[in-house]
Amino acid sequence: xxxxxxxxxxxxxxxxxxxxxxxxxxxxxxxxxxxxxxxxxxxxxxxxxxxxxxxxxxxxxxxxxxxxxxxxxxxxxxxxxxxxxxxxxxxxxxxxxxxxxxxxxxxxxxxxxxxxxxxxxxxxxxxxxxxxxxxxxxxxxxxxxxxxxxxxxxxxxxxxxxxxxxxxxxxxxxxxxxxxxxxxxxxxxxxxxxxxxxxxxxxxxxxxxxxxxxxxxxxxxxxxxxxxxxxxxxxxxxxxxxxxxxxxxxxxxxxxxxxxxxxxxxxxxxxxxxxxxxxxxxxxxxxxxxxxxxxxxxxxxxxxxxxxxxxxxxxxxxxxxxxxxxxxxxxxxxxxxxxxxxxxxxxxxxxxxxxxxxxxxxxxxxxxxxxxxxxxxxxxxxxxxxxxxxxxxxxxxxxxxxxxxxxxxxxxxxxxxxxxxxxxxxxxxxxxxxxxxxxxxxxxxxxxxxxxxxxxxxxxxxxxxxxxxxxxxxxxxxxxxxxxxxxxxxxxxxxxxxxxxxxxxxxxxxxxxxxxxxxxxxxxxxxxxxxxxxxxxxxxxxxxxxxxxxxxxxxxxxxxxxxxxxxxxxxxxxxxxxxxxxxxxxxxxxxxxxxxxxxxxxxxxxxxxxxxxxxxxxxxxxxxxxxxxxxxxxxxxxxxxxxxxxxxxxxxxxxxx
Numbered sequence: 001x002x003x004x005x006x007x008x009x010x011x012x013x014x015x016x017x018x019x020x021x022x023x024x025x026x027x028x029x030x031x032x033x034x035x036x037x038x039x040x041x042x043x044x045x046x047x048x049x050x051x052x053x054x055x056x057x058x059x060x061x062x063x064x065x066x067x068x069x070x071x072x073x074x075x076x077x078x079x080x081x082x083x084x085x086x087x088x089x090x091x092x093x094x095x096x097x098x099x100x101x102x103x104x105x106x107x108x109x110x111x112x113x114x115x116x117x118x119x120x121x122x123x124x125x126x127x128x129x130x131x132x133x134x135x136x137x138x139x140x141x142x143x144x145x146x147x148x149x150x151x152x153x154x155x156x157x158x159x160x161x162x163x164x165x166x167x168x169x170x171x172x173x174x175x176x177x178x179x180x181x182x183x184x185x186x187x188x189x190x191x192x193x194x195x196x197x198x199x200x201x202x203x204x205x206x207x208x209x210x211x212x213x214x215x216x217x218x219x220x221x222x223x224x225x226x227x228x229x230x231x232x233x234x235x236x237x238x239x240x241x242x243x244x245x246x247x248x249x250x251x252x253x254x255x256x257x258x259x260x261x262x263x264x265x266x267x268x269x270x271x272x273x274x275x276x277x278x279x280x281x282x283x284x285x286x287x288x289x290x291x292x293x294x295x296x297x298x299x300x301x302x303x304x305x306x307x308x309x310x311x312x313x314x315x316x317x318x319x320x321x322x323x324x325x326x327x328x329x330x331x332x333x334x335x336x337x338x339x340x341x342x343x344x345x346x347x348x349x350x351x352x353x354x355x356x357x358x359x360x361x362x363x364x365x366x367x368x369x370x371x372x373x374x375x376x377x378x379x380x381x382x383x384x385x386x387x388x389x390x391x392x393x394x395x396x397x398x399x400x401x402x403x404x405x406x407x408x409x410x411x412x413x414x415x416x417x418x419x420x421x422x423x424x425x426x427x428x429x430x431x432x433x434x435x436x437x438x439x440x441x442x443x444x445x446x447x448x449x450x451x452x453x454x455x456x457x458x459x460x461x462x463x464x465x466x467x468x469x470x471x472x473x474x475x476x477x478x479x480x481x482x483x484x485x486x487x488x489x490x491x492x493x494x495x496x497x498x499x500x501x502x503x504x505x506x507x508x509x510x511x512x513x514x515x516x517x518x519x520x521x522x523x524x525x526x527x528x529x530x531x532x533x534x535x536x537x538x539x540x541x542x543x544x545x546x547x548x549x550x551x552x553x554x555x556x557x558x559x560x561x562x563x564x565x566x567x568x569x570x571x572x573x574x575x576x577x578x579x580x581x582x583x584x585x586x587x588x589x590x591x592x593x594x595x596x597x598x599x600x601x602x603x604x605x606x607x608x609x610x611x612x613x614x615x616x617x618x619x620x621x622x623x624x625x626x627x628x629x630x631x632x633x634x635x636x637x638x639x640x641x642x643x644x645x646x647x648x649x650x651x652x653x654x655x656x657x
Contacts, residue, residue, distance in 0.1 A: 002054065002058055002060050002061070002062045002063070003062070003063060003064065003065070004051055004054060004062035004063065004064055004083070005064060006047060006050075006051075006064070007047070007051055007062060007063070007064035007081045007082075007083060007134065008064050008066060008081060009043070009044070009047045010044045010047050010048055010051070010081075010091065010095070010130050010134060011044070011081070011127045011130035011131050011134065012127075013039075013040045013041075013043040013044045013047070014040045014041055014044055014123040014124070014126035014127040014130065015123070015124070015127040016040060017036050017037055017039070017040030017041070017119075017120075017123035018040075018120050018121070018123035018124035018127060020036055021033055021036060021037060021116050021117070021119050021120035021123060022117070022120040022124075025116030025117055025120055026116070028116060030110075030115055030116070033115065033116040033119060034106050034119070036119075037102055037119035037120075037122065037123055038099070038102055038103065038106070040123050040126075041095060041098050041099045041102050041122075041123065041126055042099050044095045044126065044130065045092075045095035045096055045098075045099050048083075048088070048091045048092055048095050048096075049092070051083045051088070052083070052088040052091075052092060055083060055084060055085060055088055059508070061082060061083065061084035061085075061508075062082070062083050062084075063080055063081065063082040063083070063136060064080065064081045064082075065078060065079075065080045066078075066079045066080065066081065067079050069139070069140075070139075074195060075191070075195055075196070077137060077139050077140075077197065077198075078136070078137070078198075079140060080136040080137070080140070080198075081131075081134040081135065081136060081140075082134060082135075082136040082199075083134060084508070084509050085505050085506055085508060085509050086279075086282065086283060086347070086506060086509045086510070087133050087134060087283075089347060089351065089505075090133050090275070090279055090347075090350070091130065091133050091134065093271060093272065093350075093351060093354045094126065094129050094130065094133060094271075094272050095126065095130075097267075097271045097272070097354055097355070097358050097479070098122075098126050098129075098267060098271075098272065100358070100475040100478060100479060101122075101263050101266050101267045101271075101358065101362070101475065102119070102122060103471055103474070103475055104263055104266075104362050104365075104471060104472050104475040104476075105118070105119070105122065105261075105263040106471045107468065107469045107470075107471035107472040108261070108262065108263055108365055108366075108369060108472060109261060109263070112261075114158070117158075118155075118158060118261065121151060121154045121155050121158065122155070122263075122264075122267065124147075124150075124151045124154070125147075125148060125151035125152070125155065125267065125268065125272075125273070127147065128143075128144050128146075128147025128148045128150070128151050129144060129147075129148050129272050129273060129276075130144070131143050131144030131147060132144025132145055132147070132148060132276055132279075133279065136198060136199060136200070137196075137197045137198040137199060138186075138187045138190065138197040138199075139187065139197055141280065142183065142184075142187065145180070145183065145240075145244065145276065146180070148244075148268070148272075148273045148276065149172075149173065149176045149177075149180070149244075150173075151268075152169075152172055152173075152176075152257070152268050152273060153169045153170070153172060153173040154169070155260050155261070155264040155268060156168050156169040156172050156256075156257045156259060156260040156264065157169025157170070157259075157260070158260055158261055158264070159259075159260075159261075162259075164259060165259040165260070167256075168253075168256040168257055168258075168259035168260070169257075169259070169260075171252070171253050171256050172253040172254075172256070172257050174253075175243060175250055175252060175253040176243050176244060176253065177243075178239075178243055178250060179239055179240045179241070179242055179243015179244055179250050180240055180243065181239075181240075182235075182236045182237070182238070182239025182240045182242075182243070183236070183237060183239070183240025183241075183243075184240075185233075185236040185239075186233045186234070186235075186236035186237035186239075186240065187237075189229065189232060189233040189236060190202060190233050190287075193216075193226075193229055193233075194206075194209075199283060199284075202284075202286075202287070203286045206230075206286060206287070206290065209226055210226075211226070212225065212226045212227030212230065212290050213225055213226070213227060214226050216229065227290060227291065230287055230290050230291045230294075231291040231293050231294050233287065233291075234284075234287055234288050234291040234294035234295075235291075235294050235297060237280065237281070237284065237287075238277075238281065238294065238297065238298055238301075240277065240280070241276075241277025241278070241280055241281055241335075242277065242301065243277075244273065244274065244276045244277045244280075245274050245275065245276065245277030245278055245331050245334075245335070246274055246327070246328045246331055247277075247301050247302065247305045247328075247331065247332065247335060248301055248304060248305045248308060249574075251305065251309065251328050252574060252575055252578065254269055254274065254324055254327065254328055255321055255324040255325060255328070255571070257269055257324070258318070258320040258321055258324050261365075262320065262361060262362070262364060262365030262368060262369075263361075263362070263365065265320060265323070265324070265361045265364075265365075266357075266358045266361035266362050266365070267358075269324065269327055269361075270323075270327055270353070270354070270357035270358050270360075270361050271353075271354040271355075271357065271358040272354070274327060274331060275331070275334070275350050275353075275354070277331075277335075278331065278334040278335065278338060278346055278347075278350055279347075279350070281298065281335070281338045281346075282338060282343045282346055282347060282510070285341075285343050285510055285511075288338070288341075289341065295338075295339050295340070295341065296339060297339070298335050298338055298339035299335070299336050299338075299339020299340050299420075299423070299424075299427060300339070300427075301332075301335060301339075302331075302332045302333065302334065302335025302336035302337075302338070302339055303332065303336045303339075303420075303427050303430045303431060303434075304332070304430070305328060305329065305331070305332035305335070306329045306330070306332030306333050306336065306430070306431060306434040307329075307332075307430055307433055307434045307437070308329075308332075308572075309325045309326070309328035309329040309332065310325070310326070310329040310434045310437035310438055310441070311437060311568060312325045312568055312571050312572065313325035313326055313329065313437070313438075313441040314437060314440065314441050314444075314568055315565060315568035315569045316441075316569070317376050317377055317378055318375050318376060318377075319364045319367060319368070319375050319376075319377050319380075319445065319449065320361070320364055320368075320375060322377075322441060322442075322445050323357070323360055323361055323364060323445075326357070326360075326401065326438065326441070326442070327357060329434060329437075329438060330349070330353050330357065330401070330438075332434070333349055333413060333416050333431065333434070334346045334349050334350055334353075334416075336416060336420055336427065336431060337349065337415075337416045337419060337420075340419045340420055340422070340423040340424075340427070341419070341423075341513075342415070342416065342419035342420075342513075342515065343506070343510050343513070344490070344502050344503050344506050344510060344513060344515075345412070345415040345416050345418075345419050345490075345515075346416070347502065347506065348411075348412045348415060348489060348490045348502050349412040349413060349415075349416055351412070351486060351489065352400065352408035352409055352411070352412040352483070352486045352487065353401075353409070353412070355397075355400075355408065355479050355482040355483045355486055356396075356397040356400040356401050356407075356408065356409055356479070356480075356483035357397070357401065358479055359393055359394070359396075359397040359476055359479035359480050359483055360394060360397045360398070360401065362472070362475060362476055362479065363390050363393055363394035363397065363476055364394075365472075366387065366390040366468045366472055366476065367380070367383065367387070367390060367394075367449060369466050369468060369472070370383070370386075370387055370390070370465040370466050370467065370468070371456065371461065371465070371466075372461075372466060374456065377445060377448040377449050378448065378455065378547075378548055379455055379456050379457065380448060380449045380450075380454070380455065380456070381448060381449070381450075381451065381452040381453055381454050381455045381547055382450070382451070382452055382453050382454040382455075382462065383449060383450045383454070383462075384450040384451060386462060386465055387465065387467065387468065389468070389473050389476060389477065390468065390473075390476065391450050392480070393476040393477060393479070393480035394446065394449075394450070395446060395450075396480045396483055396484060397479070397480055397483045398442045398443070398445070398446050399537075400483040400484070401438060401442055402435075402438055402439035402442055402443070402533045402536065402537055403435055403438070403439070403529055403530075403532075403533040404530070404533050404534065404537070405526070405530055406487065407483060407484055407487060408482070408483055408484065408485065408486035408487035409483070409487075410487065410529070410530070410533075411487035411490060411491060411492075412487065412490070413431075413435065413529070414525065414526055414529050415490065415492075415515075416431065417431045417432065417435075417525060417529060418515070418517055418522060418525055419515065421517075421521075421525060422517065428525075432528065432529065432532055435529060435532050435533060435536070436532045436533075436535065436536045437536070438536065439532070439533045439534070439535070439536025439537045439540070440536040440537075440539055440540045441540065442537070442540070443536060443537040443538070443539070443540025443541050443544070444540040444543070444544045446540075446541075447540060447541055447543075447544035447545045448544050448547065448548065451541075451544075451545045451546070452545060452546045452547045453546075453547065455547055488501075489501050489502050490502040490503065492522065493514075493516055494519055494522070500514065500515075503515065
């Protein structure tokens with residue numbers, strides 16, 4: 001491990017940008033705010049490139065120790081940032097794609113009155129995501145984990161004056177808190193078991209612990225085997241990943257998150273934040289390898305999410321909602337790869353998906369921008385010749401997402417399916433069904449948006465399009481180029497020239513996991529996936545190239561067709577089911593707590609206790625509740641230290657030594 005003293009600049013630069021824009025944004029003119037926002041992210045990207053080059057040339061991970069965060073007994077948690085080959089990959093995506101989205105936003109949000117506030121939130125997100133990726137331990141990762149949740153809430157509800165958009169932000173925040181509870185359980189379990197949450201130390205402790213069948217003799221896990229505790233921890237961590245990365249049953253926040261500005265969808269819900277769960281599980285590959293039951297759960301949840309979300313995408317009419325469900329589906333493929341132990345394939349698909357899905361979201365934003373806010377694809381059409389740059393970049397990224405050879409999505413998705421086939425033919429079959437649906441709904445989306453005649457309510461609207469400026473066009477072009485070329489990162493072994501680069505690149509972190517399938521089987525799978533993709537694209541084009549299909553619409557008005565269409569259009573009524581079951585329980589618990597506070601605390605106890613006791617108790621509390629922020633901060637730190645000391649003291653009694 002090599003010390004890299006400037007690694008802290010990666011999160012610090014966007015944090016400074018967010019602070020300047022947040023505190024002084026109202027006093028800064030738009031040009032200066034733009035320079036600050038772009039310079040902060042580009043600076044982080046430059047430092048990431050230098051650090052990645054250091055990792056490559058020295059063949060060693062780099063770290064930057066900042067300070068000791070928590071020290072209690074034998075447990076020590078340092079605020080240390082680290083960059084190895086795994087985190088370097090995602091950091092290049094976060095800062096590189098993040099910069100392009102910032103650049104695009106200067107054109108897309110140019111006329112918004114809260115322009116400076118928007119970029120303050122974007123910079124804040126880059127800071128939090130950087131901490132998540134660079135954190136050398138689970139607690140430090142959790143700081144970034146919560147930070148991206150906060151930034152997501154702020155950006156989704158950016159136009160908070162609209163109640164629907166504000167509600168979408170709250171929904172994302174609440175659903176992610178459910179997943180975060182599982183994440184915390186996983187962290188506490190590992191700290192209780194091993195006395196550390198540092199990734200390097202955890203891996204060493206697991207290797208030193210011996211057989212996973214050994215029975216623990218003391219502590220809260222007494223009588224459990226090491227393997228069962230690791231399985232519990234991995235499942236808990238996966239619950240957190242399912243919340244952040246929108247997997248069944250915690251996916252419901254992501255489609256609603258499309259209420260935020262379109263660049264937010266591209267940055268948070270396509271290229272970076274939603275992949276945090278995949279990255280976290282890949283980072284902890286040494287844990288999941290020892291918990292096969294948890295791995296299979298991850299694989300099946302991923303496979304079912306891929307098909308479930310893709311089926312919903314078939315019937316959506318909002319251009320951003322189609323891409324949102326596509327994102328949920330593609331995240332399912334990444335978790336399918338993680339579940340079958342193909343961590344390198346998961347990261348490969350994460351990288352390619354970041355390029356073509358960010359391009360698609362930004363392209364959808366350009367379409368919406370051109371049509372002055374219209375998002376219903378049934379009211380579009382005929383835009384191919386009117387905004388050609390948007391069309392061609394959107395079309396190329398669609399082919400990449402559908403998995404058409406030789407674009408990047410073909411190589412990454414085929415690698416995921418190959419690993420799935422080796423593990424379970426059924427998992428691979430489910431993946432192929434999802435791939436067909438993906439090709440079909442993306443062909444439908446392209447056809448309804450760009451082909452045929454313009455179908456807007458005002459036939460003259462196409463003559464008054466708001467054409468994208470250079471700041472919006474160039475990010476689309478660059479992302480489309482990477483959507484074509486990124487597949488070269490991990491070409492199959494039978495092709496001439498450099499191949500399987502990522503497998504070798506990740507070997508120091510993930511171990512030697514070079515994957516080789518028998519050539520006839522691999523070629524057969526490639527041919528099959530290509531036929532599936534082209535079939536879906538052709539059928540979608542044949543049905544929708546002239547606009548919404550009258551014949552298909554008639555078939556969805558009666559009988560089974562109407563039922564299927566209604567179920568898909570209404571997203572399997574999952575939100576309605578949650579509203580009818582879980583939400584009332586939460587409201588009931590809230591009313592119950594309020595009733596206890598009103599009747600018991602403010603009523604019975606307030607009446608029953610002698611006046612002198614109440615007065616003395618109130619005076620004692622007034623010493624603490626004095627309105628002094630510094631005093632509140634001191635009490636918070638003191639209480640947190642007491643709780644941490646107690647937890648760490650208890651954990652020390654049954655940790656593996």
